[in-house]
Every structure is written in structure tokens, then in C-alpha cells.
Amino acid sequence: MYFRRGFAALLVLAGCSSSAGAGSDPPPVVEPQPEAGPVPEVDGGTPDAGPKPCTTTPAQCAADWEQAASDRFDALLGKPADLATFLKAVPKGADLHNHLTGAVYAETYLGWAKTDGDCINSTTFSAVYGNQCSAATQPVPTSGAFYDSIVRAWSMKDFVPGGAQTGRDHFFATFGKFGAVAGAHRDDDLADIAKRATDENQLYIETMFNLGKNMGTLAAKVSTTTVTAEGLPALYDAIVADPTFKAAVDADVKVVDDADAAYKGKLGCSGATPPAACKVGVRFVAQVARTGALDNLFGQLISAYEMAAKTPYLVAANLSSPEDDTTSLKNYDLHMAMLDFLNARYTVPELSPLHITLHAGELTPQYLPVGYETANTFHVRAAIDKGHAERIGHGIDILSETDSTTLLDDMAKKGVMVEICLSSNDQILEIKGAKHPLSEYLKHNVPVALATDDQGVSRSSLAGEYLRAALDQQLKYRQLKTMARTSLEHSFLPGKTLWTKLTDGTPTAECAATATMGLGEPASAGCAAFLKASEKATIQWELERRFRDFESRQ
Numbered sequence: 001m002y003f004r005r006g007f008a009a010l011l012v013l014a015g016c017s018s019s020a021g022a023g024s025d026p027p028p029v030v031e032p033q034p035e036a037g038p039v040p041e042v043d044g045g046t047p048d049a050g051p052k053p054c055t056t057t058p059a060q061c062a063a064d065w066e067q068a069a070s071d072r073f074d075a076l077l078g079k080p081a082d083l084a085t086f087l088k089a090v091p092k093g094a095d096l097h098n099h100l101t102g103a104v105y106a107e108t109y110l111g112w113a114k115t116d117g118d119c120i121n122s123t124t125f126s127a128v129y130g131n132q133c134s135a136a137t138q139p140v141p142t143s144g145a146f147y148d149s150i151v152r153a154w155s156m157k158d159f160v161p162g163g164a165q166t167g168r169d170h171f172f173a174t175f176g177k178f179g180a181v182a183g184a185h186r187d188d189d190l191a192d193i194a195k196r197a198t199d200e201n202q203l204y205i206e207t208m209f210n211l212g213k214n215m216g217t218l219a220a221k222v223s224t225t226t227v228t229a230e231g232l233p234a235l236y237d238a239i240v241a242d243p244t245f246k247a248a249v250d251a252d253v254k255v256v257d258d259a260d261a262a263y264k265g266k267l268g269c270s271g272a273t274p275p276a277a278c279k280v281g282v283r284f285v286a287q288v289a290r291t292g293a294l295d296n297l298f299g300q301l302i303s304a305y306e307m308a309a310k311t312p313y314l315v316a317a318n319l320s321s322p323e324d325d326t327t328s329l330k331n332y333d334l335h336m337a338m339l340d341f342l343n344a345r346y347t348v349p350e351l352s353p354l355h356i357t358l359h360a361g362e363l364t365p366q367y368l369p370v371g372y373e374t375a376n377t378f379h380v381r382a383a384i385d386k387g388h389a390e391r392i393g394h395g396i397d398i399l400s401e402t403d404s405t406t407l408l409d410d411m412a413k414k415g416v417m418v419e420i421c422l423s424s425n426d427q428i429l430e431i432k433g434a435k436h437p438l439s440e441y442l443k444h445n446v447p448v449a450l451a452t453d454d455q456g457v458s459r460s461s462l463a464g465e466y467l468r469a470a471l472d473q474q475l476k477y478r479q480l481k482t483m484a485r486t487s488l489e490h491s492f493l494p495g496k497t498l499w500t501k502l503t504d505g506t507p508t509a510e511c512a513a514t515a516t517m518g519l520g521e522p523a524s525a526g527c528a529a530f531l532k533a534s535e536k537a538t539i540q541w542e543l544e545r546r547f548r549d550f551e552s553r554q
Helices: 058-075 080-089 107-117 144-153 166-184 187-201 213-222 232-241 243-268 296-306 326-330 332-346 379-385 404-414 420-431 438-443 462-472 477-489 527-532 535-551
Strands: 090-100 118-122 137-139 203-212 281-289 314-318 355-360 390-393 415-418 446-449 499-501
Touching: 058 080, 058 477, 058 535, 080 462, 090 415, 090 446, 090 462, 090 477, 090 535, 107 144, 107 166, 137 379, 144 166, 144 438, 166 187, 187 203, 187 243, 187 281, 203 314, 203 415, 203 477, 203 535, 213 232, 213 243, 213 296, 232 243, 232 296, 232 332, 243 281, 243 296, 281 296, 296 314, 296 332, 326 332, 355 379, 379 404, 415 438, 420 462, 438 446, 438 499, 446 462, 446 477, 462 477, 527 535
Parallel strands: 090 203, 203 281, 281 314, 314 355, 355 390, 390 415, 415 446
Antiparallel strands: 118 137
């Protein structure tokens, strides 16, 4: 089994960015520390409260404990800082929309840059390698006004919209400024997000970063004409017929396998006492820039399908870069045609287990360029019908889609999950409170789960997203618990699900509660056999164990 199970614990204040419902004061900003702190030797809950003993049946105890946790959540709604502490300890399933380079905090990047001997441009605040230091740069500081200016330039810290720069522009401008550091520290990035996940009682991450570059280069070499939907079969045949095709695939696979081994090495996972972060499941999503050259982009998508057939660590592909960029908009239909073509090539018959999750519907009229004013009427539908997306990232313009009610009902019927990123939706596009469509998704029973997007840039965390959901979207404890379960249900881990009906917590018959076994407790022989055969069900069972432990301490 590729995924390592285990127990994570935490007791530090939740990281969150400020946001609130309409007409209310925003909660205080309680940011995480740049480096995740040590993990106390406890399994969730609070440090001075042990689990309550069960004096009735496991099922009744679970119901009573869940109610106690719900009551405590309600009691803390007027105390945001205390609620943040509570939500930090709440078990969380998966972060399924996580951009690797944007997930690391500016302070952490600055620490690595200092160690590497990099410099910072005095005017643009961009990092440059040590051999590029000049009169226009300064050594990396460790404190002071220049240090603070860099942190603000590399993140949304203290950003106030309405000035010379929009939130959207500031957000996307950060990546180029710390890019040199991020590019030199991919393995440290992965180790960092695993440590943060452990620190927040989170079990699993699917993180996006650029993969498939060797195949992208091959595709650009082979391509001789303008890339069109009609020309995709011929271009595909030329790529796979190239004598260097297998070598390009193998090279791309090696990047994935090396990344997995390297970050685990950074953490010390092969040692006698591996840290708790080694128990966090991590899988990779091939991130392909939708603003890139079309032949290169097509090659990277081919590579994603090929890689997923050869390594368990690459589970999905996604198209990134701003959806409202002119190039993204111009080529949107062609991108969907590429995915439609490749889906037919690789999934009928089953040649690759690759999944598709797509950024779609991250659009507002304010930022749509001239000539593309109707893009927000069809992108989500096209991503599902043509792009074969099993999950949608953001989807904030869902109500602008043509016949949105039918689309919402179709998403619910097909089980297309939406990755909800509250902090970035607020910071980039000023969509929050009643303007956010989360309530509509819930009303139509579309599966949803909270995600961080770029938690380092946003100065947030998964616990911070939970806090936003509680204060900005007025969600209740049981809704957050269902979202945690939903995140694992719609993860791309292999195996059968634990659930017969997730929404009311009904497990599969093999793991149904008995007089001596509740959800997450030591499994019966039949349940243990079921879990052993399913990576997904195993991690779902662990989430239930953590919920049982957490709730029994409230």
C-alpha cells in the first residue's frame, strides 16, 4: 500500500485570514507561524481533556459526542480566536486544491533564500540567485522594514484592495517574485506542506506543480503546424511515434518518483522514528499552464496520462494560470477538445487511471476582457462535459452559467465535487459572504469540500478556510464534518469507498457499527479485510477514528 496511515495531533492556534458575513465585523487575523511548530504527543482534542468513556452502544456514544462537539462549536461562534483553536483541532480530511509553490509562506522562502545566499531586488522585491546579485539587489534580510516589504510583496499580508493594484493583480504577481526560491526548493516545499497538514490534523493532500515537461518539449519539436482540434489525432500519432517518446515518458515519471522519495528524505521518513508528517498522504497533480504554447500543453497532458499509468504518485491533471487571461479564454474550447480526445484514447480501453480536475468558473464580469463577456456562461459545463472533470476548482460563477439550475442538478447527479477556496475567492475576485455560491451548491446537494488554493500567498490554512466557512458562510459543525468526509470521498486515492451513504454517515455493510465496534474503532475481521483492500477506505476509517477521539473530548 503506497499510502502510510497514522495519527497526527495538534494543539496550536488555527491560521486564518480575515473575512466575515455581510454586515459583520471581520474576525481577527491569526496567521500560522512560517514554520509548523512541534506536534504535541496527543491525538487531537484538548491537552487537559481525555476521551469520555462510552457507557452505551458505540453508535449512541458517537451521536452524543458529535452533539457535544456541535454544541461547543455553536458556543464559540462569538469568540473567533477560540473558535480558531477549536477548528485547528478538528480532524480534516484532504486539501484537494493546493498549488505547491503558493502553499509555502513568504517567511519560509526567505529563510531558504538566506541560507542559499540569494539576493532581493531593492525595487521589485524579486529574489535572484546569489550569482546574480548586483548593485540593484540586497542580501536577504532577517527582519526590519525591507523584510516586511518583501513579505507583503510575496503574499497578501496587509493587502488592502482599492489602491493602485487590484487584489487579483497583487495575488498573481507574487509567484514571479519568489519563483527563484520555490524552483530551487521543490522537495522542501513538499516537506513543508506535509508538516503543516500534520499540524492541522489533516490526513491527505493532492498538490499541483508543473510536471510532464519532457513530453511537452517533445511535442513542441514534433509539431509542425498550428494546433487545432481537427489536427489533434495526427499530432498525437506523431508524438507517440517519435523514437524519443518512451525516453520522454520515463524521464517525466522519474521526476514524479524522485519528488516523492526526496521530500520523504527531507522529512526523515526512513529513520527509526519518522516524524508525524510522514504519515500524511501526498499525491501529485500535473499542473499544465493554460497560457502556454498549445503544442507544449498538449504534450504535457499526454504525459500526465502516461505517467499515471506508471507511477502511483501522479493521480490527476489540471489546467492552471488565470482563467480570465486572454490566452486562456481564446484557447478554452481547444483545451477542452484536447482533454476530450485524450480521454477517449486512454480510458476506452482503460490505459491510464488518470483523473481530471479543472479550474473552471473562476470568473467575474469585472475581469473579463472585451470579446469574452460570455465566458462565464459555459466554462463549468464545458469542463464537465468536454473536459471530463470529476472535480471543479472554484466554480464561483456557477449562477451565470446557462441554465445553471440544470447544471447544478447534473453535478449533484454525477457527483462532480467543487473545491471551495474561500480565501482566494475573496482576495482575488472579492467574492465572499452572500456573493459566494457555496450555499447554492449545498442547496442542490452538489458535493463540496474546503481547500486552500495557495495558503502561503493567502496567509491562510485549511483550518483558516474552516473558520471562514463558519464566520463568512455561517456553516455549522456537522456541515464542516461532512465536507471533511467529502474531501476524502472525492480524493483520487484508489479503492472502494467506506460509505454507502456519506451524507448521513452510513458505512458499507462490512464496516457497519455493531454492539462492540463503532466507526473508527478497532475493526472487526470483515471490516479489516475491506479496509486492507482499499487505500481510500483505510484513510476514511482513520478520519472517523480521529473524529471519534476529538468529539469524545468535548
